[in-house]
Amino acid sequence: MPHRRNRSDGTNDSRRKFLKASGAGAVALSLAGCSSGGDDSNDATTDDGGNETTEATPTESDQSAEDIERGGTLVYGMSSKPDTANMLTSSGVYAAVALNRVYEFGTELDPVDQSVQPNVFTDWSIEEGDKPSVFFDMREGLKWNDGEDFTKEDVLFTYRYCMENEPGNYASVVEPIESIEEASDSDWDFRIDLSQPIGYWETDTLGGLPFLPKHKWEGKDYQQYSPMEENENGPVGLGPAHLTKFDPDTSMQIVFDHDNYFETLSTLDWKQEHDQLIAGGPFLDKVNFKVYGSKTAMTNAFLQGEIDTHYGSMSTSKIEKVKNTDGMSLINGVSSGFSYLGFNGRRKPLDDVGFKQAIAFMFDEHYWVNRLKQGYVVKGDFAQTPGYARPRPDFQFAGEDEVSTHPATEAFDFRNKEAAVPDVEAVRNFLTEGKVIDGSEGTYAGKDYPGSLSGVSASQSEAKYDYSFGSVQSSVLKDYDGADKEIRVGGKTIPEVMDGEPITFFIDPPKNTPKEAKAIQRLVDNLKQLGIPVKTQALSFNTMSSRVYNEEDFDVYPMGWGGTGPFGSSAYSFFHSDNADDLSDGNDESFMYNSTGYGLSGGSADDFLSTARKELDPEKRNKTTAKALERIYLDMPYFLMHYEKMRWPVNDQKFGGFISNLVDPPYASFGSEINNIHLKE
Numbered sequence: 245m246p247h248r249r250n251r252s253d254g255t256n257d258s259r260r261k262f263l264k265a266s267g268a269g270a271v272a273l274s275l276a277g278c279s280s281g282g283d284d285s286n287d288a289t290t291d292d293g294g295n296e297t298t299e300a301t302p303t304e305s306d307q308s309a310e311d312i313e314r315g316g317t318l319v320y321g322m323s324s325k326p327d328t329a330n331m332l333t334s335s336g337v338y339a340a341v342a343l344n345r346v347y348e349f350g351t352e353l354d355p356v357d358q359s360v361q362p363n364v365f366t367d368w369s370i371e372e373g374d375k376p377s378v379f380f381d382m383r384e385g386l387k388w389n390d391g392e393d394f395t396k397e398d399v400l401f402t403y404r405y406c407m408e409n410e411p412g413n414y415a416s417v418v419e420p421i422e423s424i425e426e427a428s429d430s431d432w433d434f435r436i437d438l439s440q441p442i443g444y445w446e447t448d449t450l451g452g453l454p455f456l457p458k459h460k461w462e463g464k465d466y467q468q469y470s471p472m473e474e475n476e477n478g479p480v481g482l483g484p485a486h487l488t489k490f491d492p493d494t495s496m497q498i499v500f501d502h503d504n505y506f507e508t509l510s511t512l513d514w515k516q517e518h519d520q521l522i523a524g525g526p527f528l529d530k531v532n533f534k535v536y537g538s539k540t541a542m543t544n545a546f547l548q549g550e551i552d553t554h555y556g557s558m559s560t561s562k563i564e565k566v567k568n569t570d571g572m573s574l575i576n577g578v579s580s581g582f583s584y585l586g587f588n589g590r591r592k593p594l595d596d597v598g599f600k601q602a603i604a605f606m607f608d609e610h611y612w613v614n615r616l617k618q619g620y621v622v623k624g625d626f627a628q629t630p631g632y633a634r635p636r637p638d639f640q641f642a643g644e645d646e647v648s649t650h651p652a653t654e655a656f657d658f659r660n661k662e663a664a665v666p667d668v669e670a671v672r673n674f675l676t677e678g679k680v681i682d683g684s685e686g687t688y689a690g691k692d693y694p695g696s697l698s699g700v701s702a703s704q705s706e707a708k709y710d711y712s713f714g715s716v717q718s719s720v721l722k723d724y725d726g727a728d729k730e731i732r733v734g735g736k737t738i739p740e741v742m743d744g745e746p747i748t749f750f751i752d753p754p755k756n757t758p759k760e761a762k763a764i765q766r767l768v769d770n771l772k773q774l775g776i777p778v779k780t781q782a783l784s785f786n787t788m789s790s791r792v793y794n795e796e797d798f799d800v801y802p803m804g805w806g807g808t809g810p811f812g813s814s815a816y817s818f819f820h821s822d823n824a825d826d827l828s829d830g831n832d833e834s835f836m837y838n839s840t841g842y843g844l845s846g847g848s849a850d851d852f853l854s855t856a857r858k859e860l861d862p863e864k865r866n867k868t869t870a871k872a873l874e875r876i877y878l879d880m881p882y883f884l885m886h887y888e889k890m891r892w893p894v895n896d897q898k899f900g901g902f903i904s905n906l907v908d909p910p911y912a913s914f915g916s917e918i919n920n921i922h923l924k925e
Contacts, residue, residue, distance in 0.1 A: 624884025
């Protein structure tokens with residue numbers, strides 16, 4: 245008989261206790277979205293602020309749906325434009341914040357304790373084995389937002405359509421599914437047969453796909469389909485909203501008018517029993533999304549009362565103004581993702597772990613975290629936010645109290661002689677001696693490292709290439725005052741190795757992200773002092789996203805992920821070679837999560853990631869994921885810049901119902917927030 249799974253997945257069963265390892269996330273990994281690197285738009289140079297910690301308990305609600313006046317429009321600002329209204333091809337958070345209100349998934353995560361809860365599917369179980377079978381029931385009586393009945397055929401169609409087409413955002417969800425059928429030989433509605441065990445079966449296999457109406461998508465090319473053009477009221481989904489307007493340059497609008505949602509999914513038992521959620525929402529009529537094109541313009545729009553809230557945290561230099569202004573509040577939270585620099589491991593010498601580690605030594609964290617970001621971020625380390633700490637190496641192998649503070653998380657901190665002055669000679673010696681921080685205890689470029697937390701080692705124990713320093717030859721260094729030597733890779737300059745070009749750092753337009761631009765420029769200057777020829781190139785978010793994730797045509801780029809989820813499953817998509825384009829058949833321009841090519845070059849954590857993905861026991865899975873994340877940290881396909889301490893600005897004069905102390909309230913938890921937000925009397 246199928247074996248019933250424990251839905252809590254190791255998290256605390258009490259919704260009143262908010263563990264550091266918990267938080268609100270996307271319904272599934274497939275909702276993870278990339279965004280610009282997470283800059284604040286206004287300059288700041290003070291060293292105070294941002295030191296308060298998020299309280300341990302999310303806001304409880306003492307209201308019921310009967311107490312709330314329905315109606316009103318929330319105006320939500322965005323600094324970058326959404327990419328597309330097609331759910332299967334959209335890869336950014338800016339479209340997803342609206343699209344996720346239109347579509348529904350099989351299961352849902354409790355926004356506080358991360359237990360997996362019923363949604364479109366009512367009950368489920370797994371028959372374990374080398375090729376497990378998943379059994380589940382669907383909810384009766386649901387309707388699409390165009391009035392058509394939701395049927396078993398729609399469930400079968402959604403899975404089979406995604407299995408056949410393998411859209412990049414959902415490829416990791418359908419890859420292990422061998423078949424889906426109605427379970428005519430049992431008491432269940434459906435049976436999914438898997439090719440291998442999937443530890444995330446409740447959230448990925450059951451909760452990983454947005455339901456697609458067969459009567460709209462059948463026979464369509466998912467890459468060419470335009471839901472806005474082909475449907476009078478926008479995309480057809482099971483969620484509470486219609487997407488009634490989609491003009492990516494200026495605005496989007498969602499209208500909450502799907503009566504069937506309010507009669508069914510809005511009032512599920514677990515929502516009615518919840519301390520923080522108000523069953524019966526959304527209570528608003530609509531959300532208008534306004535696109536400003538820069539974070540400065542978006543921030544000013546909020547301060548001037550043009551919008552009621554916006555994507556991301558309030559600009560750090562404006563936080564005190566918001567605190568001191570009547571009618572404005574900040575909702576505390578923790579990031580659901582992270583901001584990072586990604587390295588193209590397909591390109592020499594960026595395929596060398598030791599070389600990338602040396603680049604990381606030259607990034608001035610104090611300047612970034614304390615001066616530019618005023619302490620409202622946590623210094624980056626592992627590719628798993630402290631908001632979802634349970635799969636992190638420091639949580640698993642040191643303890644909850646040492647998350648983001650253990651010395652093993654500081655292996656690549658800025659090497660400096662004094663204050664902001666980089667220790668150029670120490671880093672040059674690190675390179676010429678062929679060293680790599682491989683997980684072994686030691687002193688590297690003048691800084692002690694206690695050894696890896698989990699006992700794993702880097703993919704390399706010594707540098708891949710012979711490095712030396714000679715006279716300055718490259719024009720980009722000749723034009724820089726502080727460059728007295730230039731690096732050689734196997735006796736050649738980097739432009740000789742890289743088709744005549746220096747290493748290029750993509751950056752967001754500096755007028756949009758001035759702090760990020762300053763931090764990367766300081767890194768670039770430090771690398772030039774070291775003797776590495778580098779330059780920057782400004783690109784819009786959508787252009788950069790295409791160059792990185794579709795074309796894989798880059799050296800180094802800044803980006804961020806949101807909605808990564810609490811179970812560590814994002815690591816498989818971001819870093820397993822299954823999700824990287826090996827370029828063997830050329831570039832087919834499909835979206836690939838693993839932009840850096842990690843696992844194919846520059847190191848690999850494939851074994852750990854594959855093992856963790858197949859592990860059904862949550863504790864064993866977390867341990868293995870932690871090892872994978874530490875291997876990835878040492879190999880450095882990503883250099884993590886920071887995790888945001890969310891300070892979400894809201895108009896609390898007009899609206900109430902906001903839930904504090906969730907993870908990422910304006911994106912990953914926005915579904916929970918929007919179901920609670922309502923007009924004040």
